[in-house]
Amino acid sequence: MDASVFDSLMLGFEVALTPTNLLYSFVGALLGTIIGVLPGVGSAGALALLLPLVFKLDPIGSIIMLAAAYTGVMYGGSTASILLNVPGDTSAVVACLDGHQMARQGRAGPALCIAAIGSYVAGTIAVVGLMLLAPFLAEAALRFSSQEYFALYVFGLTAVAALAGKSLPKAMIAMALGLMVATVGTDLMGARRFIFGISDLQEGIEFLAVPLGLFAVSEVLINARNIRSGGTFEVMKHKIYISMKELKESIGAIFRGGILGFFIGVLPGAGAGIAAFVSYSVEVQVSKTPEKFGTGMIQGVAGPESANNAASAGAMVPMLALGIPGSATTAVMLGAFYIIDVQPGPLLFTQHPDIVWGLIAALYLGNVMLLIFNLPMVGVFVRILYLPMRWLLPMIIVVAASGVLSKNGAILDVLFMCGFGAIGYYFRKYDFPLAPIILGAVLGDNMEIAFRQSMMMMQGDIWPMFTRPIVATLFVMSALSLFLPNIIRAWSKRNLDVEEDV
Amino acid sequence: MGQKIKSLFFEGDRMIATMMTILFVVYYLEAENIPKTNMEDKIGAGAFPQLIGVFGLLMCACFFFSVRRNSGVQYEKIIGFFDEIKGVAILFMVIAFVLLIDLIGYPPATFVFVTIGVKFLGERTWLVAAAVGGVLMAACYSFFVWFLDITFSTGDFWLMIMGE
Numbered sequence: 001m002d003a004s005v006f007d008s009l010m011l012g013f014e015v016a017l018t019p020t021n022l023l024y025s026f027v028g029a030l031l032g033t034i035i036g037v038l039p040g041v042g043s044a045g046a047l048a049l050l051l052p053l054v055f056k057l058d059p060i061g062s063i064i065m066l067a068a069a070y071t072g073v074m075y076g077g078s079t080a081s082i083l084l085n086v087p088g089d090t091s092a093v094v095a096c097l098d099g100h101q102m103a104r105q106g107r108a109g110p111a112l113c114i115a116a117i118g119s120y121v122a123g124t125i126a127v128v129g130l131m132l133l134a135p136f137l138a139e140a141a142l143r144f145s146s147q148e149y150f151a152l153y154v155f156g157l158t159a160v161a162a163l164a165g166k167s168l169p170k171a172m173i174a175m176a177l178g179l180m181v182a183t184v185g186t187d188l189m190g191a192r193r194f195i196f197g198i199s200d201l202q203e204g205i206e207f208l209a210v211p212l213g214l215f216a217v218s219e220v221l222i223n224a225r226n227i228r229s230g231g232t233f234e235v236m237k238h239k240i241y242i243s244m245k246e247l248k249e250s251i252g253a254i255f256r257g258g259i260l261g262f263f264i265g266v267l268p269g270a271g272a273g274i275a276a277f278v279s280y281s282v283e284v285q286v287s288k289t290p291e292k293f294g295t296g297m298i299q300g301v302a303g304p305e306s307a308n309n310a311a312s313a314g315a316m317v318p319m320l321a322l323g324i325p326g327s328a329t330t331a332v333m334l335g336a337f338y339i340i341d342v343q344p345g346p347l348l349f350t351q352h353p354d355i356v357w358g359l360i361a362a363l364y365l366g367n368v369m370l371l372i373f374n375l376p377m378v379g380v381f382v383r384i385l386y387l388p389m390r391w392l393l394p395m396i397i398v399v400a401a402s403g404v405l406s407k408n409g410a411i412l413d414v415l416f417m418c419g420f421g422a423i424g425y426y427f428r429k430y431d432f433p434l435a436p437i438i439l440g441a442v443l444g445d446n447m448e449i450a451f452r453q454s455m456m457m458m459q460g461d462i463w464p465m466f467t468r469p470i471v472a473t474l475f476v477m478s479a480l481s482l483f484l485p486n487i488i489r490a491w492s493k494r495n496l497d498v499e500e501d502v
Numbered sequence: 503m504g505q506k507i508k509s510l511f512f513e514g515d516r517m518i519a520t521m522m523t524i525l526f527v528v529y530y531l532e533a534e535n536i537p538k539t540n541m542e543d544k545i546g547a548g549a550f551p552q553l554i555g556v557f558g559l560l561m562c563a564c565f566f567f568s569v570r571r572n573s574g575v576q577y578e579k580i581i582g583f584f585d586e587i588k589g590v591a592i593l594f595m596v597i598a599f600v601l602l603i604d605l606i607g608y609p610p611a612t613f614v615f616v617t618i619g620v621k622f623l624g625e626r627t628w629l630v631a632a633a634v635g636g637v638l639m640a641a642c643y644s645f646f647v648w649f650l651d652i653t654f655s656t657g658d659f660w661l662m663i664m665g666e
Contacts, residue, residue, distance in 0.1 A: 038645065038646075049650060049651075167565070167568070169561050169562075169564040169565035169568055170519075170565060172557075172564070173519065173522050173558060173561045173565060176522075176526065176554055176557055176558035176561060177522065179554045179557075180525075180529055180551070180554055183551045183554065187547045189547060191536055191537070191547035193533070193536055193547060193548075193551065194551075217596070220592060221590060221592060221593060224591075224623060225590075227623050227624055228591070390620055390624045391620055391625075391634050393592070394615065394619030394623070394634075394638075397599070397615070397619070398612055398615065398616060398638060399642070401596070401600065401603075402642055402646050405608075405654060406646055406650070409654070409655070411600055411601070411604055414600045415600060418593055418596050418597055418600070421593060422590070422593060425593075426518060427518065430514060430515035430517070430518050432518060444554075451550060452549075452550065455545050460545060
């Protein structure tokens with residue numbers, strides 16, 4: 001490691017480790033976790049809520065608190081996903097897939113533990129990446145034009161293969177539904193589409209209504225039906241802590257998720273949600289038992305949880321090095337910098353080393369704080385699952401509806417949540433996967449913008465796009481990730497059949 | 503023949519695929535009617551949705567080709583129509599809850615919904631159901647309204663009573 005970078009990091013830790021700043025970090029991580037557990041607020045909302053404190057606290061302390069809150073929100077979102085199947089944010093949706101299945105098997109404790117440990121390790125990876133690669137990566141990310149982004153989103157969509165379960169066409173149909181959802185509302189040129197005269201739809205369908213309806217409401221409907229049909233719920237004894245075996249199984253996923261998440265986070269607009277989906281897809285592809293994903297595989301929690309945490313640190317790269325916020329959350333963070341009269345950009349590292357390295361150290365400390373108070377809290381969180389199902393189900397509905405209402409205060413959004421709840425109920429009943437709908441809804445909007453900007457730049461001709469090296473590479477990777485696993489599976493099956501015949 | 507068509511398009515998971523096919527066709531036709539807004543915009547606002555529509559229809563076709571006759575049927579036998587209604591009933595309660603928020607405001611609507619919901623799901627006494635409703639109302643109110651400073655509807659009913 002370069003000596004000057006190491007010295008700067010030490011300066012950052014000196015700043016962050018003062019008792020007052022440690023307290024700010026603790027308070028930030030705690031508030032972030034609490035806010036993150038509830039749906040609707042999200043990381044940008046949580047930071048915006050804490051923004052007024054920047055006026056009152058000392059500049060470095062307030063930035064440290066915001067950084068710790070950011071890491072806390074990312075962790076808190078997964079807690080609700082794992083325990084109740086209620087995703088608080090896009091990045092927490094993936095935790096529903098295997099995390100909630102683990103909770104249903106009495107393994108909520110290990111799922112929460114691995115989310116905390118994964119977040120910590122990935123946070124560490126991201127901080128190392130941030131201090132070593134920030135200026136270089138920020139410049140590289142700026143070379144991504146709309147064509148490269150379009151290819152990246154296509155690559156993101158191929159994660160559908162990992163989410164497909166038993167039937168790829170079913171997953172593709174679900175993904176197309178998600179893409180449809182993303183096209184509702186006013187487009188980038190001001191054209192109104194699919195709003196049918198409803199003015200509330202001009203801004204599109206509120207995204208939060210989609211995952212909450214599909215996962216939380218449909219979960220409630222299925223359980224309510226079972227209760228009303230005379231089904232009984234066994235009160236399961238939950239394991240609180242993770243075993244060494246589970247930890248060993250997760251290490252690879254954590255490192256893969258951490259590295260991947262960081263690099264995806266660096267790209268402006270890509271975000272933690274995409275990082276989590278891509279990480280899940282990678283875990284399915286590298287697994288020896290891909291068919292078990294979605295049934296409670298710990299790697300399905302470890303990888304995406306690490307990825308979304310690393311992505312949140314990666315998103316700091318363009319903000320710190322170039323002054324460009326890559327997400328809503330870093331835009332709020334940028335606002336905090338302006339409040340304390342600091343201009344992020346290439347000169348930030350030389351003009352305000354205490355603030356920038358203090359922030360980097362605070363991101364790391366935030367993860368340490370999360371680990372310190374969340375591991376002991378796992379037992380407390382898990383106790384939620386001991387509540388009778390007849391109490392828990394209406395609570396889930398109220399929390400989900402409050403979360404959606406808190407966004408815009410529009411009743412229509414909650415009605416959409418109910419509609420997606422019904423869709424989720426019937427999709428689950430007939431074995432259509434739900435996660436591809438979210439994947440389509442997350443990527444659809446940005447993908448269309450990138451596609452249309454590309455078409456404008458290329459005068460309506462799509463072929464020049466394929467002559468760009470990054471685009472071509474991403475398309476080849478997309479094709480491989482979509483078809484290669486199936487080809488390999490078919491090939492090994494054929495070989496097995498031939499061997500059996502012999 | 504009629505039985506075959508019914509089996510291919512209207513049973514189990516194929517019913518969902520049929521409905522999705524109809525949705526994709528309607529979506530595609532609607533997208534075709536979206537006008538271009540700008541000369542710079544070579545492909546127009548409807549192009550991307552049209553692509554999605556075509557993609558969705560292709561996937562539905564793939565599904566029908568790959569469909570296996572027995573998928574979804576076993577589940578149908580286990581869960582009967584009346585059990586289905588019992589499950590979906592809570593969805594109507596949620597819709598009523600949402601409308602109630604507009605009418606009587608967030609805290610009372612939360613209390614009413616949770617109390618009735620808990621009783622509907624098998625709580626023996628109304629008293630316990632009301633206690634759960636009260637606790638959750640207080641928790642949600644203190645977090646969302648007091649701590650996060652989010653404004654929810656206070657209810658048209660109370661405004662009407664107070665003559666506002």
